[in-house]
Amino acid sequence: MSPVGAPRAPEVPAARRAGRAPRTTGDLPRWVWLPAALGAALVVLPVVALLTRVDWSDLPALLMSESSRAALSLSLRTAAASTVLCVLLGVPMAFVLARSRFPGQALLRALVLLPLVLPPVVGGIALLATFGRRGLLGSSLEVLGVQVAFSTTAVVLAQTFVALPFLVISLEGSLRTAGHRYETVAATLGARPSTVLRRVSLPLVLPGLASGAVLAFARALGEFGATITFAGSLQGVTRTLPLEIYLQRETDPDAAVALSLLLVVVAVLVIVLVRGREGRS
Amino acid sequence: MKRLATVAAAAALLLPLAACGNDDAVDPRADVDSTLVVYAAASLKGTFTELAKEFEATNDGVTVQLSFGGSSDLVSQISEGAPADVFASADEKNMDTLVGDDLVSGDPEDFASNTLVIVTPPDNPGDVTSLDDLADPDLDVVVCAPQVPCGSAAQKLATAAGVTLAPDSEEQSVTDVLTKVTSGEADAGLVYVTDAKGAGDDVRTVEVPQASEVVNTYPIAVLADAKQPGLARDWVELVTGAQGQKVLRAAGFARP
CATH class of the missing domain: 3.40.190.10 (Periplasmic binding protein-like II)
Structure with missing residues (x-):
């Protein structure tokens, strides 16, 4: 989102005056490498350690067990549904935050991004207080014959709750970077606001929207705390892959590691997708 | 936005550090003030907290550090080297795992049951x-x-x-x-x-x-790597003795 890779103003003349050859690494002091390497090790080492615990010969059997397949299929379906919800709700939110001004906007932005910093289990309790049987909306929903708790809908709600800010932030950043110019031109040429939004603004930020959606999907796929608090845990209905991993750990650590590997692979794919996109745009 | 992210990142980094502080609370001068570390099944929280107060009252200078959790979670922590002196399980299966790995000193004793x-x-x-x-x-x-x-x-x-x-x-x-x-x-x-x-x-x-x-039996045992084996045995005696049994009975536990 921020142009980290953008070329900076060359400071070569100063170096030349001092009679030094220009360094290829830029102006980075050497000591920075040490904490940077430690930080990288902190992230990479546990993943490597996880790989060493994988029981490769039993891996296919562990991944193809009925409970694993049920959890994976449920995870993919719910994460896809949450991503669609995130796009439907998040795109308008990002436009409102980036392209309009109204009192309390800063506060609204902070509140909407709350799930980013909130522990997911707190989100789960908050969702229960809203959609639970004795919650704010839950009792009215029950009168209508709709029950959210213990259903796949609850899983999708929990995932959307935690994933929405990722899409909003990502898209809002793209909108601010893209600027108003093309939109202003389109408007002066007589295009109505809806046409400008559809034909000019959206196509401009499509890469940002795509990476935001991929991030939201990944966050939804990894959701644990809010789901186990709010939706419960039942095979094929609410027990997503992270919940299955947590449960398998009780009796079958090998299966838990195998499923963890699956989530790591998905996470790496997501990063490659997002980074690849950012590199091109 | 950037600032919020920075604050969030800083907070995320600091939280685990604050949590680490508790682990360091174990006093290295063990011979002056001793700490007994008890790992116990979550269902024992009320009774063991009460018994810990009595144990500290009768043993001067001793602090009882209680860690409650799911029995299988605690077993995997002990297997990975967690510094515990005593383990009380909510079932025999998890205790058997520890016995099988030679992590228990002596034989486990059943001290309560639950239905x-x-x-x-x-x-x-x-x-x-x-x-x-x-x-x-x-x-x-x-x-x-x-x-x-x-x-x-x-x-x-x-x-x-x-x-x-x-x-x-x-x-x-x-x-x-x-x-x-x-x-x-x-x-x-x-x-x-x-x-x-x-x-x-x-x-x-x-x-x-x-x-x-369908009765769940609760066994307790001193761990092989206990740093305070003497205090650990005293704790097991308290739990299996008259005083411990009275507290357990009051909470609804049955005899093993």
Whole structure:
């Protein structure tokens, strides 16, 4: 989102005056490498350690067990549904935050991004207080014959709750970077606001929207705390892959590691997708 | 936005550090002020907290550090080298794992037992009167997952009573089942007698006649790597002795 890779103003003349050859690494002091390497090790080492615990010969059997397949299929379906919800709700939110001004906007932005910093289990309790049987909306929903708790809908709600800010932030950043110019031109040429939004603004930020959606999907796929608090845990209905991993750990650590590997692979794919996109745009 | 992200990142980094502080609280001058580390099943929280106060009162300069959790979680922590002196399990299976890995000193002693009971919210919205009602798909029924001790007990109980349970959720621990019931999300749940007793007026209990056939036995043992083997043995004596048994009985535990 921020142009980290953008070329900076060359400071070569100063170096030349001092009679030094220009360094290829830029102006980075050497000591920075040490904490940077430690930080990288902190992230990479546990993943490597996880790989060493994988029981490769039993891996296919562990991944193809009925409970694993049920959890994976449920995870993919719910994460896809949450991503669609995130796009439907998040795109308008990002436009409102980036392209309009109204009192309390800063506060609204902070509140909407709350799930980013909130522990997911707190989100789960908050969702229960809203959609639970004795919650704010839950009792009215029950009168209508709709029950959210213990259903796949609850899983999708929990995932959307935690994933929405990722899409909003990502898209809002793209909108601010893209600027108003093309939109202003389109408007002066007589295009109505809806046409400008559809034909000019959206196509401009499509890469940002795509990476935001991929991030939201990944966050939804990894959701644990809010789901186990709010939706419960039942095979094929609410027990997503992270919940299955947590449960398998009780009796079958090998299966838990195998499923963890699956989530790591998905996470790496997501990063490659997002980074690849950012590199091109 | 950038600033918010920075603050969030800083907070995320600091939180685990603050948590680390607790682990460091173990005093290195062990011969001056001794700390006994007790790992115990979550269902023992009330009773062991009470017993720890008595133990500290009778043993001058001794601090009892209690760590509660799911029995299998605690076993994997001990296997990975957690510095515990005593372990009390909610079932024999998890204790057997430790014995099998030579991590226990001496033989484990059974000190209590627990049975299952049905709990409903105080107003009993699902009109639950027996275990048969827990087979009703229209009711919101919550039990433990078969992988954890309370869940395998629930399955045995259902088999003994000839009932096929229709759960809407299989929770990770018995406390998760209890919260789903006390918060009114579920119509009924299967928990231990002691959990039901601890919840007081927040739940209504419905006895199951076959419950006495499915008994969970609680063993306790001094660990092989205990730093305070003497104090650890004193603790086991307190728990298995008259005073400990009185406290356990008051909380609803039965004799082993």
